[in-house]
Amino acid sequence: MDKIIVSIFGVISILFTYWFFFMKKVNTVVATDEINILVDGGYKPERIAIPYGKTTKLVFHRKDSSSCLEEVVIADFKVRKFLPLNEKTEIEINPTKKGEFDFSCGMGMFHGKIIVI
Amino acid sequence: MNKQTFAIKGMHCASCVYTNEKALKAISGVTEAVVNLTTGKATLTSEQPVETNKIVDAVASVGYQVLIEKEESLDDKIKTEKIKELKELKVKVIVSLFLSGFIVWGSFPGLMNTAPDIVKNMFYHFLLASIVQFWGAYDFYRATISSLRHRIANMDTLVVIGTTVAYLYSTAVVFYPGFFERLNLKVEPYFDVSTVIIGLILLGRFLEAQAKAGTGEAIKKLIGLQAKTARVIRNKKEIDIAIDEVVAGDLIRVRPGEKIPVDGVIVEGESAIDESMVTGESMPASKYKGDTVIGATMNKSGSFVYKATKVGKDTMLSQIIKLVEEAQGSKAPIQRLADIISSYFVPIVIMLAISTFVGWYVFGPSSAFIFAMLNSIAVLIIACPCAMGLATPTAIMVGTGIGAQHGILIKDAESLETAHKIKTIIFDKTGTLTKGQPEVTNIVLIDKARYQKFFDGKQKTAKNLVSSLLNLSASIEKSSEHPLGEAIVNKAEEEKLKLSKVIKFKSITGKGVEGIVDGKKVYVGKLLNDLSIKEADKLKNQGKTVVYVYVEDKLVGLIAIADTVKETAREAVQQLQNLRIDVFMITGDNRETAQAIALQVGIKKENVLAEVLPEEKEKKVKELKRNNQIVAFVGDGINDAPALASADVGIAMGTGTDVAIEAAGITLVNKNLMSVVSAIKLSKQTMKTIKLNLFWAFAYNVVLIPVAMIGLISPILASGAMAISSISVVTNSLFLKKAKI
Numbered sequence: 001m002d003k004i005i006v007s008i009f010g011v012i013s014i015l016f017t018y019w020f021f022f023m024k025k026v027n028t029v030v031a032t033d034e035i036n037i038l039v040d041g042g043y044k045p046e047r048i049a050i051p052y053g054k055t056t057k058l059v060f061h062r063k064d065s066s067s068c069l070e071e072v073v074i075a076d077f078k079v080r081k082f083l084p085l086n087e088k089t090e091i092e093i094n095p096t097k098k099g100e101f102d103f104s105c106g107m108g109m110f111h112g113k114i115i116v117i
Numbered sequence: 118m119n120k121q122t123f124a125i126k127g128m129h130c131a132s133c134v135y136t137n138e139k140a141l142k143a144i145s146g147v148t149e150a151v152v153n154l155t156t157g158k159a160t161l162t163s164e165q166p167v168e169t170n171k172i173v174d175a176v177a178s179v180g181y182q183v184l185i186e187k188e189e190s191l192d193d194k195i196k197t198e199k200i201k202e203l204k205e206l207k208v209k210v211i212v213s214l215f216l217s218g219f220i221v222w223g224s225f226p227g228l229m230n231t232a233p234d235i236v237k238n239m240f241y242h243f244l245l246a247s248i249v250q251f252w253g254a255y256d257f258y259r260a261t262i263s264s265l266r267h268r269i270a271n272m273d274t275l276v277v278i279g280t281t282v283a284y285l286y287s288t289a290v291v292f293y294p295g296f297f298e299r300l301n302l303k304v305e306p307y308f309d310v311s312t313v314i315i316g317l318i319l320l321g322r323f324l325e326a327q328a329k330a331g332t333g334e335a336i337k338k339l340i341g342l343q344a345k346t347a348r349v350i351r352n353k354k355e356i357d358i359a360i361d362e363v364v365a366g367d368l369i370r371v372r373p374g375e376k377i378p379v380d381g382v383i384v385e386g387e388s389a390i391d392e393s394m395v396t397g398e399s400m401p402a403s404k405y406k407g408d409t410v411i412g413a414t415m416n417k418s419g420s421f422v423y424k425a426t427k428v429g430k431d432t433m434l435s436q437i438i439k440l441v442e443e444a445q446g447s448k449a450p451i452q453r454l455a456d457i458i459s460s461y462f463v464p465i466v467i468m469l470a471i472s473t474f475v476g477w478y479v480f481g482p483s484s485a486f487i488f489a490m491l492n493s494i495a496v497l498i499i500a501c502p503c504a505m506g507l508a509t510p511t512a513i514m515v516g517t518g519i520g521a522q523h524g525i526l527i528k529d530a531e532s533l534e535t536a537h538k539i540k541t542i543i544f545d546k547t548g549t550l551t552k553g554q555p556e557v558t559n560i561v562l563i564d565k566a567r568y569q570k571f572f573d574g575k576q577k578t579a580k581n582l583v584s585s586l587l588n589l590s591a592s593i594e595k596s597s598e599h600p601l602g603e604a605i606v607n608k609a610e611e612e613k614l615k616l617s618k619v620i621k622f623k624s625i626t627g628k629g630v631e632g633i634v635d636g637k638k639v640y641v642g643k644l645l646n647d648l649s650i651k652e653a654d655k656l657k658n659q660g661k662t663v664v665y666v667y668v669e670d671k672l673v674g675l676i677a678i679a680d681t682v683k684e685t686a687r688e689a690v691q692q693l694q695n696l697r698i699d700v701f702m703i704t705g706d707n708r709e710t711a712q713a714i715a716l717q718v719g720i721k722k723e724n725v726l727a728e729v730l731p732e733e734k735e736k737k738v739k740e741l742k743r744n745n746q747i748v749a750f751v752g753d754g755i756n757d758a759p760a761l762a763s764a765d766v767g768i769a770m771g772t773g774t775d776v777a778i779e780a781a782g783i784t785l786v787n788k789n790l791m792s793v794v795s796a797i798k799l800s801k802q803t804m805k806t807i808k809l810n811l812f813w814a815f816a817y818n819v820v821l822i823p824v825a826m827i828g829l830i831s832p833i834l835a836s837g838a839m840a841i842s843s844i845s846v847v848t849n850s851l852f853l854k855k856a857k858i
Contacts, residue, residue: 041263
């Protein structure tokens, strides 16, 4: 009997894990000239839409002391920048191509997206 | 108008304000000075920025003190933060491992017999384990909670789930042993598991953070090269000022053994300068009036004055730093797969751990719950996404850094990756394989006896005769503006010959120049009749240009001039061929000249692309690319931009101070052709490191996760393996520093 309960519980846990991590909906925030991105256990907002051919200022505010999030990498714009704790770090980007570009922490565990529209 | 604001210490009344304002206004060039008592700050308005020492002196002269607070640089911030982080981590590692050691001593079968009763007490274990769990692993909890809010899981999540399960189970065993007895489970806590895992993972983090600091060392060294002060000459006085106060146009004095502060051009004096730190060229360069000097290089012998041309972010060093930083921010295509996998990795590991638990609980032997719990913890702990994330970037950081130290600037990680696959390399001839400046290569006397007779037999030895012929020709050519003439004059100057006086100088368009030297009519230029001269033909076949010297209308000698190949060309071509790279040469020159140069440097006859117009170079590159070959083009980066851009890897060479070349994937700061070989070797070494790192990171997880699932690894062993896994990847990247390139 206990084995059946554990099995059912296991299946539910796996489904929950799948739903929790892989099925999340992420809203896109449209940035005009400047956007604040909170760095605390991830990036908030995670999906940022920025205009094509215009300089947008991304202001990363790191509040998470974990060393994992100490760097932000926006590889398509050749940016790898250290974010001092509890400070705002400005990164200016001027996209010359449209599309979706990933940004992540130094080790690639936390991700965000920049959508050039 | 320029404004400067700074704080003044020691002001307490309105008269202090007045005194300070008066002193500041007295500084030459200051148009206005406003001192505010409440904020304790002064604002100066001036035409030109006022040097800090002048401000300090002016304020000190009236008995106050200027507080110059420099804003902490990003580098300092990183350093402070890292030192703090490492210090905290060190304390946590020591305490956690120490406490877990006690728990192991008091609970490990065999070992526990030697322990006093207090050490064996379960409540005492609970107390120590709680400290490790909530103080030692505090950062893991905080990171997990904040990332779960974003519905993201990472390494910390795995550690937290694994150790929390062990800790909570053990706590329940300590406080409700009866419950477990009724379930036929041994009353045995697993505090050793939770604490040792935390201790070892913290130790892993500590070592990893230390090793990672080493990967960015190269760029720190480059930043550290910057001089702090400059001795500028203003109003005929030499003053030492901070480097950021130097403006373009300033005259700067540099003495032997001093660092050159910014880029510029020598206006007075000469010296030998060690430029190895910026260009990677090991031989000191001789510099004279009119030559450019690079900031951050070292003046060896002479004292000189130079005019600053580029300061601040425009200097060559600043541009190199920017380029390296950008390259380190880019991603190598090889990293893509690792990126995709690591973004799904942690949730999948959680699912596998749940499956392991269920599998062992349902199918495991008696006391299945314990097996199920310990094995699923082992799965959570052994999984190491960090190694995958660190595999490529750490190697790229080290690789691009080493490159910069050798004068090899890599634009992005993709260029570094592509360079290791180069199968064909095309060298532009002029200025790349050759020095790009015509030089006298041969001086031949045609009729020794007649020549001697002309000049009354003054010169006896053959060496004397040759020098005399060169002297004669150079004396005439001195007044000409032809590049070939310049080569002859340069040669004479090199041999320190004293030129003779020329009268009745005449330039014959399309032919040559003539004049009277020592009473004799001398002509230097093209052949004056159609006779074929054996010696001249031989030189022409070697791709050289021949200039004929006539005295009194009689041909007496020949001077051969050619664009000479660089000393390093032959060795570089040979080494590239040893790397199984097909070497081509491209030039606008005629086939004979091109073949002659190719022969000298060791390029195969069929690989010579001669008589190619500049605009056709790009087309030739594309033709060679058609056979699915990875093609590199090596050129000067100015005229060859389209060819550089169309090659898979464009390599721009020796472009002096203008390093930010968009078209090139790799820029070589020096003109040494061996740097091309070094760049390719660097790429090969870096890729080897990346591949080994990725293999290790993937194989580790692919092999050990299933091993943990079938219960062959204890959770404690798993945490040890995990810690070693990411450190080994970073350490392997650091080994790149030892690579021979």
